[in-house]
Amino acid sequence: xxxxxxxxxxxxxxxxxxxxxxxxxxxxxxxxxxxxxxxxxxxxxxxxxxxxxxxxxxxxxxxxxxxxxxxxxxxxxxxxxxxxxxxxxxxxxxxxxxxxxxxxxxxxxxxxxxxxxxxxxxxxxxxxxxxxxxxxxxxxxxxxxxxxxxxxxxxxxxxxxxxxxxxxxxxxxxxxxxxxxxxxxxxxxxxxxxxxxxxxxxxxxxxxxxxxxxxxxxxxxxxxxxxxxxxxxxxxxxxxxxxxxxxxxxxxxxxxxxxxxxxxxxxxxxxxxxxxxxxxxxxxxxxxxxxxxxxxxxxxxxxxxxxxxxxxxxxxxxxxxxxxxxxxxxxxxxxxxxxxxxxxxxx
Amino acid sequence: xxxxxxxxxxxxxxxxxxxxxxxxxxxxxxxxxxxxxxxxxxxxxxxxxxxxxxxxxxxxxxxxxxxxxxxxxxxxxxxxxxxxxxxxxxxxxxxxxxxxxxxxxxxxxxxxxxxxxxxxxxxxxxxxxxxxxxxxxxxxxxxxxxxxxxxxxxxxxxxxxxxxxxxxxxxxxxxxxxxxxxxxxxxxxxxxxxxxxxxxxxxxxxxxxxxxxxxxxxxxxxxxxxxxxxxxxxxxxxxxxxxxxxxxxxxxxxxxxxxxxxxxxxxxxxxxxxxxxxxxxxxxxx
Numbered sequence: 335x336x337x338x339x340x341x342x343x344x345x346x347x348x349x350x351x352x353x354x355x356x357x358x359x360x361x362x363x364x365x366x367x368x369x370x371x372x373x374x375x376x377x378x379x380x381x382x383x384x385x386x387x388x389x390x391x392x393x394x395x396x397x398x399x400x401x402x403x404x405x406x407x408x409x410x411x412x413x414x415x416x417x418x419x420x421x422x423x424x425x426x427x428x429x430x431x432x433x434x435x436x437x438x439x440x441x442x443x444x445x446x447x448x449x450x451x452x453x454x455x456x457x458x459x460x461x462x463x464x465x466x467x468x469x470x471x472x473x474x475x476x477x478x479x480x481x482x483x484x485x486x487x488x489x490x491x492x493x494x495x496x497x498x499x500x501x502x503x504x505x506x507x508x509x510x511x512x513x514x515x516x517x518x519x520x521x522x523x524x525x526x527x528x529x530x531x532x533x534x535x536x537x538x539x540x541x542x543x544x545x546x547x548x549x550x551x552x553x554x555x556x557x558x559x560x561x562x563x564x565x566x567x568x569x570x571x572x573x574x575x576x577x578x579x580x581x582x583x584x585x586x587x588x589x590x591x592x593x594x595x596x597x598x599x600x601x602x603x604x605x606x607x608x609x610x611x612x613x614x615x616x617x618x619x620x621x622x623x624x625x626x627x628x629x630x631x632x633x634x635x636x637x638x639x640x641x642x643x644x645x646x647x648x649x650x651x652x653x654x655x656x657x658x659x660x661x662x663x664x665x666x667x668x669x670x671x672x673x674x675x676x677x678x679x680x681x
Numbered sequence: 682x683x684x685x686x687x688x689x690x691x692x693x694x695x696x697x698x699x700x701x702x703x704x705x706x707x708x709x710x711x712x713x714x715x716x717x718x719x720x721x722x723x724x725x726x727x728x729x730x731x732x733x734x735x736x737x738x739x740x741x742x743x744x745x746x747x748x749x750x751x752x753x754x755x756x757x758x759x760x761x762x763x764x765x766x767x768x769x770x771x772x773x774x775x776x777x778x779x780x781x782x783x784x785x786x787x788x789x790x791x792x793x794x795x796x797x798x799x800x801x802x803x804x805x806x807x808x809x810x811x812x813x814x815x816x817x818x819x820x821x822x823x824x825x826x827x828x829x830x831x832x833x834x835x836x837x838x839x840x841x842x843x844x845x846x847x848x849x850x851x852x853x854x855x856x857x858x859x860x861x862x863x864x865x866x867x868x869x870x871x872x873x874x875x876x877x878x879x880x881x882x883x884x885x886x887x888x889x890x891x892x893x894x895x896x897x898x899x900x901x902x903x904x905x906x907x908x909x910x911x912x913x914x915x916x917x918x919x920x921x922x923x924x925x926x927x928x929x930x931x932x933x934x935x936x937x938x939x940x941x942x943x944x945x946x947x948x949x950x951x952x953x954x955x956x957x958x959x960x961x962x963x964x965x966x967x
Contacts, residue, residue: 385869407868414869420862424884433880434870485871 342393355545366522368536376545385414413482417494419474421466428462492524572646575604602674610671611647618664714939730936742916751902754840762848783846802827835911855889
């Protein structure tokens with residue numbers, strides 16, 4: 335199963351923020367792709383277009399090379415799992431899970447067998463007779479997954495599957511989604527606004543902003559080698575230094591810095607992830623003054639000013655213990671962690 | 682004022698009205714239906730009034746007619762109201778106009794509607810004359826009798842016309858309270874439009890539909906003015922027969938009228954209880 339979006343556009347006259355514009359995307363078979371972006375980026379619209387709950391203004395959506403646009407939602411073989419589970423309140427959990435099979439007219443005994451199997455798989459064994467109002471948030475969400483997976487869909491869409499759960503449940507649910515995906519081999523597309531969720535779960539990440547697809551890559555790549563300042567910022571990037579790359583060096587107000595090989599020459603923005611910035615006792619690459627220190631638990635965030643350039647470092651708490659606002663420290667910017675982004679187009 | 686007395690005080694006016702007028706009236710009626718009316722010299726309660734009416738063919742015919750009127754009006758109005766409510770939920774040109782007409786209908790009294798029906802569909806009404814003008818009937822009185830007819834079609838038409846908007850508005854409010862995702866979720870799970878309606882929307886609407894149609898049934902079963910205006914002479918609807926009992930010159934007919942009123946109340950209560958337990962399966966209750 336391969337899903338492909340070709341130059342899909344859908345805009346709303348009454349809501350300029352949530353449309354999608356010229357999105358092209360391919361979902362690799364049997365993998366989990368995260369459709370990531372801030373709210374209003376058009377993620378949910380994209381998902382509803384794929385599910386058939388909306389029709390695009392232009393462009394095409396293909397499943398295994400065939401356009402699915404003429405098909406109504408129930409004929410696409412694509413199941414959408416909504417953010418708030420939405421189990422039908424007038425049915426038991428087992429009846430909910432059996433719903434799609436019943437609609438397909440499957441014999442009762444086979445339905446019952448597959449429902450029981452699926453309840454086992456999502457660890458809801460024995461809860462089949464419960465009503466939705468008798469289930470916890472995590473159980474509802476797992477019920478919704480079971481209700482979708484029991485249909486053996488060609489593609490399963492998850493709309494913010496973790497956001498309605500509290501923190502303790504999220505990790506369990508994350509593991510379960512991973513496990514279910516491996517156990518069934520289903521192709522998954524998950525919408526989320528949480529980059530850590532996307533990085534932890536997805537094989538591929540498609541980043542959307544303001545209706546456009548910004549970058550599509552593996553989590554490692556999109557995290558370490560973003561293709562724009564916007565992408566880097568979305569993944570928690572904080573250090574951006576305008577200048578130009580020239581023969582393996584980056585020339586900026588911090589002086590020349592040696593770049594890793596393979597960076598193109600020309601104007602650009604140098605970035606380094608805050609956790610890659612090192613604080614050293616010597617002079618380092620540059621001396622900087624601490625402007626703010628914030629203990630975050632497992633890390634401490636140190637804001638610095640080096641020759642008028644603001645930098646942020648995330649370091650182990652003991653490394654930052656002796657620092658306080660106003661103190662001076664050496665900053666090392668390791669070559670392997672440097673990455674040059676294209677200079678933003680002049681507006 | 683303590684937290685416990687406050688709600689009681691707030692409820693007091695409603696309780697006085699309900700208790701005073703409803704239960705006292707019902708109690709008084711019950712006592713009199715047992716032929717206990719000392720002012721008339723009846724001072725030993727008995728069941729003779731019940732026995733008399735249950736043995737009379739006219740009472741049973743009236744009961745049957747009233748049940749038919751109530752059931753047919755309720756079923757027709759409910760089905761049409763369901764369609765109207767589902768339609769009004771969509772957006773289409775003319776939606777506002779239909780919504781306005783539906784609500785306008787609520788403001789017209791039953792009696793006015795009944796007179797309108799009389800002018801339109803009786804054998805001397807506009808439709809009969811139109812049919813005559815068009816050569817469909819030889820004389821206007823050949824037009825099929827739709828008022829004062831044994832099947833009570835005019836009465837049922839009036840109730841359907843009047844109660845449809847009432848049920849539709851209640852259903853529309855219920856529809857708007859259904860979380861919008863449920864129907865989309867059902868679609869995505871492979872249910873077609875009709876399956877969604879049958880397995881998701883209707884069950885979620887059932888509490889509202891039962892409440893609204895129960896009110897309509899109880900009203901159509903017990904109301905007096907429409908059958909009086911549009912009903913046949915025999916059999917007459919139960920409320921009409923009851924009222925004639927009350928207004929009979931011979932006061933000894935009173936206990937029978939009270940007994941009929943008690944039976945109307947009892948039949949309504951039993952039917953509505955059965956309906957609620959049948960149409961609202963345990964799982965649909967909150």
